[in-house]
Amino acid sequence: MQRSAIFVDAGYLFAQGSTALTGNKVSRASLSLSARSVIEELKAFCLQKVQDCTLLRIYWYDGVRSGSAMSADQTAIADMDDIKLRLGFINGQGQQKGVDSLIVTDLIELARQKAISEAVLLSGDEDVRVGVQIAQNYGVRVHLLGIHPARGSQSPTLRQEADTTSEWDKLTVEKFLSLRAAAGSPATPEATVSQAPDPVIEPAPAKVVQSESVLIASVASSFVAGLQEADLQAIEIFWKDNRGVPPEFDGKLLAQTAEKVGRRLEKPEMQELRSRFREEVNRRRSR
Structure with missing residues (x-):
């Protein structure tokens, strides 16, 4: 044969x-x-x-x-x-x-x-x-x-x-x-890292304050809105066996949010951001 x-x-x-x-x-x-x-x-x-x-x-x-x-x-x-x-x-x-x-x-x-x-x-x-x-x-x-x-x-x-x-x-x-719609600053070859850059040395709060929670939600919503349908399908498959934000999105999402907040994100803020990401993806997929 x-x-x-x-x-x-x-x-x-x-x-x-x-x-x-x-x-x-x-x-x-x-x-x-x-x-x-x-x-x-x-x-x-x-x-x-x-x-x-x-x-x-x-x-x-x-x-x-x-x-x-x-x-x-x-x-x-x-x-x-x-x-x-x-x-x-x-x-x-x-x-x-x-x-x-x-x-x-x-x-x-x-x-x-x-x-x-x-x-x-x-x-x-x-x-x-x-x-x-x-x-x-x-x-x-x-x-x-x-x-x-x-x-x-x-x-x-x-x-x-x-x-x-x-x-x-x-x-x-x-x-x-296809090209992903820009949801913020351009991606870099290092966008797969899971740690955002530290733009300033200002101390971070121990928990997420209300104003920053709103900002985090806004960044997550804008970021997910820029994803293609193929991205959403791939994320759903990724979540069958994995947790969190896929690595090719995680670093970019963290970096964009840190830029908006004006400092490095604290762990509770990272957790909220990733939770908001999941919510926004699920919202788009349920339409």
């Missing part, structure tokens, strides 16, 4: 997808991914590229900070059928590490075990080329998928090594990736 597998470098998808949408690379924290839509698009591409071939599964490669929970996007992806989430790590500079070696290892092992005859690879890194070469030696055809402009975002030697090359344009990317 002819079988295929799809290998997705999420770092490439977000970075180059944002470039296709806006003309520039945008912080991942500012992007909203529809997990269901991107998986449907990947399956449709694979079916079009390798007809009469059964899909084994989709391998989704991403990074996570040491000691941090998976993001809502990652949880949504992992929760879907036919998906295998494989995680590398993100270092202190916000760089994704270990992902390329995971792709290479899986590609080679599946080829060696004759588990697949066709592979669709969404990536651009030169480091995965050796995996392509060895898989081809085992008889696997490798179809490289890029995002416009693919020639500018993928290694030339990787493109030359692949059996076929294809490209997703902006219209395709818009089906599953």
Whole structure:
């Protein structure tokens, strides 16, 4: 039986997808991914590229900070059928590490075990080329998928090594990736941290006073109003097995509230903010 597998470098998808949408690379924290839509698009591409071939599964490669929970996007992806989430790590500079070696290892092992005859690879890194070469030696055809402009975002030697090359344009990317509406200050690559910056050294109160409680509620409401429908769906999935605010939203939410209050938040204020976040998400989802 002819079988295929799809290998997705999420770092490439977000970075180059944002470039296709806006003309520039945008912080991942500012992007909203529809997990269901991107998986449907990947399956449709694979079916079009390798007809009469059964899909084994989709391998989704991403990074996570040491000691941090998976993001809502990652949880949504992992929760879907036919998906295998494989995680590398993100270092202190916000760089994704270990992902390329995971792709290479899986590609080679599946080829060696004759588990697949066709592979669709969404990536651009030169480091995965050796995996392509060895898989081809085992008889696997490798179809490289890029995002416009693919020639500018993928290694030339990787493109030359692949059996076929294809490209997703902006219209395709818009089906599953979008910019989040600005709910405050722009997101940064460090937005996944769970601690807000300390803008002033003014002491914080032991409990939440009424005026600040109103301000906290206002920030939470504005923040949630800026989330996309795909974000809300991912958050609901995240809450099935986790508590609190997903890490990709938590740091940004804390930072925006600290800026409004004019100082670092005390623990009771953080707890109230996160509780307000949950209330606002539930309110939007119940409409």
